Amino acid sequence: MKKLMLGMLMSLLAVGLIGCGTDKEAGSSSDSKNDGPVKIRIGIGYATEEPLWLMDAAPELTKYNGDKYEIEFQQFRANSDRLNAYRAGQLEGGTLGQGALIMAASQGVELKVVASVAKDTPNEGFNFPFMAKKGSGIDSVKDLKGKTIGIPDFKSPTDMWARTALRRAGLDPDKDVKFSVLPTPAVEESVKSGKIDVGLVPQPFYAELEPKGELQTVFTSKDGVPVDEDFLSLFFDPKFISENEEAFEAFIEDFQTTMKYYLENEKEARQILLDKEFVLASQDVYLNMEDSNRSKDLSLNRESWVEVQKILLEEKWIEKEVDLDKLLDDSYLK
Structure with a gap:
């Protein structure tokens, strides 16, 4: 498997919508009736998924x-x-x-959200900061009128956090500011050079940048969406679950075990990922950086899905409500 490079773009913040292609066209391992282990192919990104990666790094x-x-x-x-x-x-x-899953379901993609991987919780764990150059005069969201905000992608969690924070401060995100899409590693220099006025700085970039004292936090993800979000979640094919229930239940049980280990042995778990080269980052920064909040039992916060869906409707990113009772299913958690 390709090495997981934490220092690359934080693609989880750059939520794209669905392109062309028909649902479940071919190749599902649920078609296999072999006596051996059931293959479970899982699509992942580059950051925030450490407890999941441990299942492969430390079987x-x-x-x-x-x-x-x-x-x-x-x-x-x-x-x-x-x-x-x-x-x-x-x-x-x-x-x-969370938003990407709701938008996918709104476009007719059949899937079940079965577990929380990482949360974005007010005043608990790492909250994503939007940072400006110190001494720039940008000290609050209200100072952003006429400014440019750097985000990884449009219609992403980052975009949602910024737009809702602006609206809460009485600004119109469609008229009062400009947005610039740029890769996360370029944010620091883009702010310093004036290419953008404010940009999102996720981990581990924040842990490396904050001690320098050159940038300051203007607002965070929780100024925009002040609820306990299931920021990153795990979804599965409903048909695969029904046809491979024993294997799926075993996988979920093991994921709960590795999540528990990660939360109780965070530095040791991160060291495993460094040693196995699942993460390529500075050891000192990676071992000591603040992590996002996580659900020890992987449970989902349904109330936050209701709130996020309201925002997506208000922003007209979806046209009608998704049936969250159909989308969310953490009944396999113990």
């Missing part, structure tokens, strides 16, 4: 990996590519942002 932490199921991670930079691979039957599931 000794799991009980059923290699017995009841065999995990295969496939890495994608863009969420649109991940969704297209899923719709073509090349994946049984994957990780996606």
Whole structure:
């Protein structure tokens, strides 16, 4: 499997919508009736998925990996590519942002959200900062009128956080500011050079940049969406679940086990990922950076899905409500 490079673009923040292709065209491993482990192909990104990566990096932490199921991670930079691979039957599931999953369901993609991978919780864990040059006079969201905000992609969680923060401050995101799409590693220099006035700085970039004292936080993701978001979630094909229930349940149980290990042994778990070259980053920064909040039992916060869906409707990113009772299913969690 391709090495997971944490220092690359934080593609989870760059939520693309679905491209062309028909749903579940070919290749689903659920068609296989072999006596061996069921192959589970999961589409992943480049950041925030450490407890999931541990299932591959340290299979000794799991009980059923290699017995009841065999995990295969496939890495994608863009969420649109991940969704297209899923719709073509090349994946049984994957990780996606909350808004992207609602938008996918609104476009008719059949999927079930089965577990939370990472949360964005007010005052708990890392919240994503939007930063400006110190001394620029940009000290609050209200100072952003006429300014340019750097984001990884349009219709992304980052875009949603910025737009809702602007609206809460009485600004119109469609008239009062400009948005510039640029890769995350370019944000620091783009702010310093004046190419943009404010930009999102995720981990581990924030842990490397903050001690320099050259940039300051203007607002965070929670100024825009002040609820406990299931920022990154795990979805699966409903047909695969029904046809491979034993393997799926075993996978979920092992994921809960590795999540528990990660939360109770965070530095040791991160060291495993560094040693196995799942992450290529500065050891000191990576081992000590603040992580996002996570759900120890992988449970979903349904109330936050209701709130995020309201925002997507207000922004006209979706045309009508998605049936969240059909979309969300964490009944397999113990």
